[in-house]
Amino acid sequence: MLKQDQIQDYNQSVSADHDFKWGYLGESLERQGQNVEQLLKKVADFQVAIPSWALGTGGTRFGRFPIGGEPRNLEEKIEDVGLIHALNRSSNSISLHIPWDIPQDAAATRQLLSQHGLIIDSVNSNTFQDQKDQALSYKFGSLCHTDAQVRKHAIDHNIEVVEYGKALGDECKTLTVWLADGSNFPGQHHLRRAYQRTLDSLTAIYEAMPSDWTMLVEYKPYEPNFYSMVIPDWGTSYSLCQQIGERSQVLVDLGHHLPNTNIEQIVARLMHFGRLGGFHFNGSMYGDDDLTTGATKPYQLFLIFCELVQGMNDPAVTNPALAWMIDASHNTKDPIEDLLQSVQAIKMAYAKALLVDTQALFEAQEQNDVVRAQEILENAFQTDVRALVAEARRQVGAAIDPIGLYRQMGIREQRIGQRGRYAVATGL
């Protein structure tokens, strides 16, 4: 485990440069009338969950290039998230994928989590793969399947996933459902009946959940099915949630949109309806690319956060608290470094959104002053907030530069020494 004095020593070694940059930024922000203390606190408090399925090297159907030292089991995954959290103090929770990461001994897992200052924030079901020796196949769907027995199998799996979540601590009260269900060819599905069966199955799962649990319903336009997905878009997710019940919310995965979709508007709509449940952050060029958050479209990420901040500050918006999670796959980078980069990008987008002069923006909107509105957004977006995010980290005992410290300590090499060069993680 990373020791606090290792972080302190490291911060000491980079503090001259950091203090210079923060000194300038902090003063500039004060001159603009920003409440710097409050900004630092908000940025430091913002926590993003790490997916248990993304700590190993990802791959494509063409191949996989393992980096070595990957976590071989849930305990080692917790150890890696614990390290990420020690480095950035911004990733205090894990989203768990079942059955990729079944806790064998819930009490021991809970203890390990608490040693690292972590919690499980949500559990994710998996009805997109057949497990070994599974008698009833998901080849033609799960919750939407024509065969009631397959549907029941998938429903029971989701209920079992909730049981695992309950055993892992009181903080876990969220079930995330992503369905691969759909069809590959025109005519394969009765489109309306497939929707209705899915609604009935989701309702059965919802009714079996404890009354303080939330069900997040994720959508995706294509893949693995290429002609139709049963839940392809936010409108379908929203309509399902409306019928399922109050604690059913839409999950927005940034990569689950067709190119050029206006995701910030989807976010605004869902918040307006009080149905935005949470995020799977990642970066995308073409589809479900699962790239590092903010790597391809940082301005879009900022605009999404502008809607979130406005929605969270507006007393007229009654949307419940959101689940912030990363969902990514790391094919060419060290997963730990990639996750640190994603959290950094999320925090930068959040910090920039906090800088927006919303009163002035609303006035410009009322006056149809298009140029002024754009200037207000760009003023915030063009501010280099890296020193603010670093200072927020430093103040809560994290590393000023988490990747810098990670590399300096040679952690990947240590992991390879302990776990082996060809260790394989379950997950993407």
Ligand code: RM4
């Ligand atoms: C899907 C979707 C789910 C994730 C799986 C692994 O595309 O994004 O959220 O759990 O991938």
Ligand code: MN
């Ligand atoms: Mn996702």
Ligand code: MN
């Ligand atoms: Mn995805």
